[in-house]
Amino acid sequence: MIDFIRKTSRPLRALGRATVFFLKVFPMLPSRPVDWVTHPPLIERVQYPTTDGIAEGEIYRPSSPGRHPGILVCLGVVPFEVNHPQVPVLGRALARAGFAALLYWSPAMRDFRLDPKDINNIALAYQWLIEQPFVDASRSGLLGTCVGGSFALMAAAHPLIRQQVSFVSAYAPYSSLxxxxxxxxxxxxxxxxxxxxxxxxxxxxxxxxxxxxxxxxxxxxxxxxxxxxxxxxxxxxxxxxxxxxxxxxxxxxxxxxxxxxxxxxxxxxxxxxxxEISPLTYAEDLQAPLVVLLHDRGDQVIPIGETRRLCAALGQRPGLYFTEMQFSHLDPAKGKLPPLKLLREFSRFFGAVSRLFHHVVD
Known part of the structure; x- marks a missing residue:
């Protein structure tokens, strides 16, 4: 009976977690009620291996017991420091929605450089994450934004982890350098x-x-x-x-x-x-059952044609979803859209990320 209830309630639970993430990840949305019905996440300073030695980072995870889907977040090149208030917003949103999230900061990207070494380092960090006792490796994957999305895709195809990646999602990646x-x-x-x-x-x-x-x-x-x-x-x-x-x-x-x-x-x-740092090079090695891609049509940071080329290369493979939007590089405020158009773009974003939650909710 318990298994039957869990199975029949799975779509609703996935929808609920997707809603929690959606409301918490955009600061302009009213999310105070979410805090009333979810527990504050646990935030831990951790160390994980890289090719250059041990790196330090933060894990945001649910405070509830049990094993949770893990997600390695590749933040890419960001024009602010690691202690910027925007950084923990994503981590907390993922944790409140049920993920154990490790935020991966690339020293090279913080120096405004793209380095092939990050592909190996992301794979090593992901391997470490899914070995943690609070992470369910079978429901884990990677998420990246901007060039971080490109590196998430390339790392997901790495021989060390490609058979252990359940999903990968990238927002505004480039396909080929x-x-x-x-x-x-x-x-x-x-x-x-x-x-x-x-x-x-x-x-x-x-x-x-x-x-x-x-x-x-x-x-x-x-x-x-x-x-x-x-x-x-x-x-x-x-x-x-x-x-x-x-x-x-x-x-x-x-x-x-x-x-x-x-x-x-x-x-x-x-x-x-x-x-080496072109996702198209690794397209045939990408084995994740679910690949979710998003890109803004008017993106000035990375042209949308890059993700369109990536989708064309991945072909008609099952589990591939691509959503075109009209935010301004993941920032709804910059686009200054009229309310109805903004609502439409929010619904597109929600529909895309909901796939992740339907995929990982047990």
């Missing part, structure tokens, strides 16, 4: 009727420049960062190494053809890294 870099360098994006001009977000360009120049000698890296981020004049290109000249050519490209030519002439080390 090749196409993404082409768009950034040329300030254009693909549309159904051709390419159009794209006003590249300042954070996107900053990460692009820092990631490219990280492969150069520190003197050259600093020089090119000052040139292309601070406007210092590039007055002596002849003093650059061959690799430095190749990077400078891409950063100074003023058209699509120049960007494509510069990409073809990048040093082998950078070309290899581009492929």
């Amino acid at each position: 090749w196409t993404f870099s082409r768009d950034i360098a040329s300030s254009t994006v693909d549309e159904q009727d051709g390419r159009r001009a794209w006003k590249v977000d300042s954070l996107t360009r900053k990460v692009f420049i820092h990631s490219l120049t990280a492969f150069l000698y520190p003197e050259e890296s600093g020089y090119l960062c000052r040139t292309f981020l601070e406007g210092e004049e590039l007055d002596d290109e002849s003093s650059l190494s061959e690799d430095g000249k190749a990077v400078a050519a891409l950063l100074s490209a003023s058209s699509l053809s120049e960007a494509e030519s510069a990409l073809e002439h990048l040093p082998d080390q950078i070309r290899q890294a581009f492929s």
Whole structure:
């Protein structure tokens, strides 16, 4: 009888947990009643392994006994510190909704760089998470936002964990660093009727420049960062190494053809890294039964075409869901939508994330 009741009530319990998460993750929504019917989460400072040694992070988990679905959250590149009040909002929302959430902060991304090493580190952190006594490994997965979503997808395909990932969700990921870099360098994006001009977000360009120049000698890296981020004049290109000249050519490209030519002439080390940190490289190895992707149509940080290409590569595989929205890079306030349109976009977001809860509620 108890099993029958749990089985028949599962859809309602999943809906309830999805509602708790939805109300708590958006600060502008009235969520005080949620606090009356849910317990405050436990927040623990923990240590987990990485390829560089032991890292520290925080787990947000329900205070109720038993084993809970685990979720590794890849926060990506964020323009604020780890103690910013927005950071624990997501952790608390997940915990109140029933997840044990480990927030993964990448030192490279906090330095505005994308590093292939993070794929291994995320996989190691996830393996550690699902081995905890309060986590049910069979109902666990990864969640990422922005470039963190791309790394969550790549880590989910890692040989260490790919058979132990029940779901992966990514909000506004890029699919390929090749196409993404082409768009950034040329300030254009693909549309159904051709390419159009794209006003590249300042954070996107900053990460692009820092990631490219990280492969150069520190003197050259600093020089090119000052040139292309601070406007210092590039007055002596002849003093650059061959690799430095190749990077400078891409950063100074003023058209699509120049960007494509510069990409073809990048040093082998950078070309290899581009492929290593492109989710399309790992599409065939992604085995998670549930893949939930979301992206804003007018996203200025990562163009929506990146997720569309990713969906096309993943094909008609079962368990793949893609939702297009009209927030502004996961921020409903920035879009300044009329109330009815805002309600519609909230409903789309709720429908997408509800799939995660229906998948993991036992």
